[in-house]
Amino acid sequence: MSARNPGMDLDLEWVSKVRVNTQAVLKRAQQVQGCKVAKKQWQAAWLLKAVTCIDLTTLSGDDTPSNVHRLCMKAVQPVRHDLLKSMDMHDKGITTAAVCVYPSRVADAVKSLKAANSSIPVASVATGFPAGQTPLKTRLEEVRMAVEDGAMEIDIVINRTLALTGQWAALYDEVRQFREACGHAHMKTILAVGELGTFTNVYKASLVSMMAGSDFIKTSTGKESVNATYPVAIVMVRAIRDYYLRTGQKVGFKPAGGIRTAQEAVVWLALMKEELGNEWLSPHLFRLGASSLLADIERQIYHYVTGRYAAYHELPMA
Template structure:
């Protein structure tokens, strides 16, 4: 992982100066998505990079130890071995970046990954996911329990009420306490951008989360009506860039929710390259939160290698 963001003192003056030009954001977001796409070997290479940045996720009410174990196996072997051999990538150690589960399933994931002999980190959602509407004491205890069970990354969710009512210092203090509860575990802060009301609120919430010591900022829980959108992503990565210029801390970015196709993954990679540069094109500073994305990427890799589309039985399920 990248060096930890140590955070800064709360700076209300910085927030007061925030202005977001929405038409300009929409134009730039559209421009990045309509740029000429990479093709052939370059596309395959970008897709393999995307695989290494995926937090392979299961957050369902019917999660069991068995399907978490299957997910962990897929995380270790995300692309069929013969396909990697055909591209001479079989010895590059390609795995997903992490496995993301509910706190109750952390121990199952840790056990499965240990049995598989791999060091892929386990990430756990916490703090009253997805709404964040439980008492702070309960949310902090949930973090501690997930860390005790072996989670190396914690995806916290903010209380969106604090954003919508302008309680920025209260939001800062809550995230700061969450960071303390995480201990050595890296903290990703989910903003729930679909609930925040405006791009200005998205930018301000991003800044507050980084001031409070977040190692990553993340768009969505995947449970909102509107999840990761390109304009929101653009605003968040520009907040990351501004925070880096002012403090020297590199904070990661994780879009999540509704990212299902290989084309989606390529677009998000293009956003990172265009706005933050190559330094952010790695799993230490960029993650894709997804449950079905990997399947489509593997289909595109299959087509690249074989020249034909995969049947449903050609590729193992996650």
């Protein structure tokens, strides 16, 4: 992970001046979706880059130590060794960026990765994920427990009520407290953009979260009806850019929810490159939150290497 974002004092004047031009955002989103995707070895290179930015995630009610263990093994070896070898990439240390689980499964994930001699960080969702509707005291305690169990990254959710009712000072204070509870762990702040109503609200929530010290801002929990979309991403990355120009602090971006195909992953990388530059093309500043995306990327790489598509049983989860 990159240097921490120390945050800044809440600047309500900056927040109140925010206006987002919806038509311009939608037009830019259309351009992004229409961009030509690289072919052959260039596409394979982009796909491997995408793999290294994935937060490989399981957030199910039926998570067990064994399926978390499988997920960790997949994170350590996300693409079959023989495929990497034929691309001469087998010794480049390609792993996913992190493994993301519920707080109660953090210890399992840490144990599995330690046993595999891997330094992949464990990320944990906390703060009453996904709704964020539990009492503040409980949400803070959840963050502390996940960090105690070995989580190096915490994905918090903001209180949507505060954002929807324009209580920016209260939102700032809450996120500040979460940041403190995270201690040395990096904090990714989930805005749940599908529940914020307007682009202007998304931009304001992005700004306030960054002012409060978020190291990353993230689109969604993956549990809302609307998740990561290109228009919302453009609003958020422009907020990241403005914050960087104003403070010199680089904040990361994580789209999550509904990202399933290799092609989409490449579009997301292209969006980052065009909007924020090459520096944001690394796991320090860009993550893809996904559970099924890796399977499709591995299928595409298999196709690149062999010229045919694999059956799903040829590329098991782990």
